[in-house]
Amino acid sequence: xxxxxxxxxxxxxxxxxxxxxxxxxxxSKAITDPFNALRRIEGDVFIIRxxxxxxxxxxxxxxxxxxxxxxxxxxxxxDKVITEAKxxxxxxxxxxxxxxxxxxxxGGKKISxxxxxxxxxxxxxxxxxxxxxxxxSLAERTIQVVLKRLRAIMVAxxxxxxx
Numbered sequence: 001x002x003x004x005x006x007x008x009x010x011x012x013x014x015x016x017x018x019x020x021x022x023x024x025x026x027x028s029k030a031i032t033d034p035f036n037a038l039r040r041i042e043g044d045v046f047i048i049r050x051x052x053x054x055x056x057x058x059x060x061x062x063x064x065x066x067x068x069x070x071x072x073x074x075x076x077x078x079d080k081v082i083t084e085a086k087x088x089x090x091x092x093x094x095x096x097x098x099x100x101x102x103x104x105x106x107g108g109k110k111i112s113x114x115x116x117x118x119x120x121x122x123x124x125x126x127x128x129x130x131x132x133x134x135x136x137s138l139a140e141r142t143i144q145v146v147l148k149r150l151r152a153i154m155v156a157x158x159x160x161x162x163x
Contacts, residue, residue: 038092043062
């Protein structure tokens with residue numbers, strides 16, 4: 001087993017990531033209408049082609065339309081979408097003391113079982129048409145960004161492209 005005791009965070013920092021991170025500054029403007037900040041949330045499930053070591057290839061992503069706040073959950077199978085979506089909605093309520101008003105999703109079969117729970121919480125559920133990425137564009141674009149960053153990390157770490 002290699003000795004990792006001498007490794008410090010500065011030794012494993014990605015220089016390109018740090019350089020890119022310096023280009024983006026957090027906004028100094030406050031949200032103009034904080035009550036409606038979590039009003040609309042878009043969600044989707046995507047898969048990472050290689051199977052990670054934790055054996056959880058599926059990802060549930062929920063993105064807030066106004067603030068671009070993201071919640072990403074790791075899933076072993078698509079069957080876990082309902083429980084993880086409920087947990088994420090509870091987490092939003094516990095943190096911000098409010099439920100979102102609208103949840104947009106890509107029309108998956110599994111998520112339709114979430115409707116009674118959403119109705120109980122007063123959340124309006126709206127499905128987009130299958131394969132119509134422009135109707136769920138924020139979630140789809142966020143997935144693209146996540147996957148591009150993952151690929152960049154794999155290239156920078158010199159992992160084989162077969163993963």
